[in-house]
Amino acid sequence: MGRGGLTNAEWARLESLLPPGGVRGGRWSDHRRVINGVLYRARTGMQWRDLPERFGPWETVYKQHRRWSADGMWKMLLSRIQAAEDAVGGIDWDVSVDSTAVRAHQHAAGARKAPPAPVAQKGTGPGTNLVDPVPAETGRPAGGGGQIGECLRRSRGGFTTKIHLVADGRCRPLAFVLTPGHYGDGPQLEHVLEQISVPRPGVGRPRTRPDRVLADKAYTSRSNRRYLRRRGIRHTIPERLDQQRHRQNRGSQGGRPTGFDREHYKKRNTVERAINRLKGFRAVATRYEKRAYIYLGTVALAALMIWLRT
Template sequence: MGRGDLTNAEWDRLESFLPRGGARGGRWSDHRRVINGVLYRVRTGVQWRDLPERFGPWETVYKRHRRWSADGTWQMLLSTVQAAEDAAGRIDWDVSVDSTAVRAHQHAAGARKNGARRGSSKGGPPADQPGRSGAWETDRPAGGGGQIGECLGRSRGGFTTKIHLAADGRCRPLALLLTPGHYGDGPQLQPVLEQVSVPRTGVGRPRTRPDHVLADKAYTSRENRCYLRRRGISHTIPERLDQRRHRHHRGSRGGRPTGFDREHYKKRNTVERAINRLKGFRAVATRYEKRAYTYLGTVTLAALIIWLRT
């Protein structure tokens, strides 16, 4: 077993949930060897062609990763592990929300536009490659330019993609969302919280509502606060100075001051630490994939490993 490969305990947790047959009814190549090959690439960021021979043909590893990114297999495995942790009472439902910009490598540009089917207005992978809906956005104007369908945009950091995530109180990603790098954080609070869905191991609906939400000033808006109150979610979000002045200027029409617990807000660092863990994987810290759904699969696999090893 190489450094970074799945341990026997980790493999035992995943083996029973993996697909049994190939695309045409044949048998898959050894799942464990292929997953270890994908992990090696996600951890080191090497080109697919440079994978060590012990993982088998690089084409097999690459195609398996691309297929499982498109059909939601990586997301299914992540949800399965989250469900087991929730059943054991090991999820802290004080959820923190934030985002991080990821620089796109020059090889991430150049995805086909003409003749390639795009996602629907609700977001998601291409129409011929189904996956978890709402994985990224395609319904907003590009604004500063860029390949919006593949979540690439121009920002101060250059050619970037932005990862929005919600993390539990133990620094583990609960939900992930991709947008172009120039998108703001505030409008993505609702979409990323709607991605939180932890299944039950027995009967019952998936859990989708955190106990508490923490976020920084980028998420302070009347719309976001109304959304959280409507769902019955308590929150700790500081108010920007200009909003405070505007409220005072309006007098009684400005509404009541927003509550803010400074001590509870200190717990928001959990999402920063979750981002730090994700970016420990080199293929997450720099985007090499042309397709957004493939990159989302890479980030999801990194999140899965964090859950398995925390």
């Protein structure tokens, strides 16, 4: 193991979850060596062609990362590790929601045509974590310019992608989605919470509902609060001053004040710390990939390593 590679304990947890070695035309390359190569590149942000020779041919490492990003393998591994933690009570279900903008490198531009949708089982492929709708009547982006289908748009920060993240109470990424950089935070609350799916041991549906959701004022819309009440999820979201004045001006028709627990809200920093951990991987802090599903696989790999090492 090189610096930052998989330890023996981490490899022991992953080995049983990986696909078998035998495939048509021969055998897979050593899984541990290839994963270490992908991890090395995610940590350093270097070009694939510059990978050290100890990881084998760079084409092998890149193609396996691209394949596992397309078919949801990284997402599946993350889900299995989360399930193992939940089985022993290791997940704090008071979750926090926030987003972070990621500046796209110049190499991320230039994708000529969106590739065909990868074949994957329902809920495992990358499409469920990508939000980039295009109006059907125009076939063009809703605004801001950029690349259709790759979650890249112009914003005040430049050419960016945005990661919307749910973190558990122990600063670990629980679920995430990608959007273009100019998308707002509030409208994505429902979508990112729908990505929470932690399998239960044995028979039973995956757990999809947290105990409590903490978020800042960007998420304080009526539609978000209705959605959380409909699902029976307690929430701690501060109300904006303009919303308070509007409610008070309406008198009795304005409804009751929203509940807000300052003590619970102190835990919201967990999502900020989870974002800092994710951006410790340079290939996450700066987007180099042209394809959104490959970048999403890099984010999933970084989240997987956070769960293995926390």
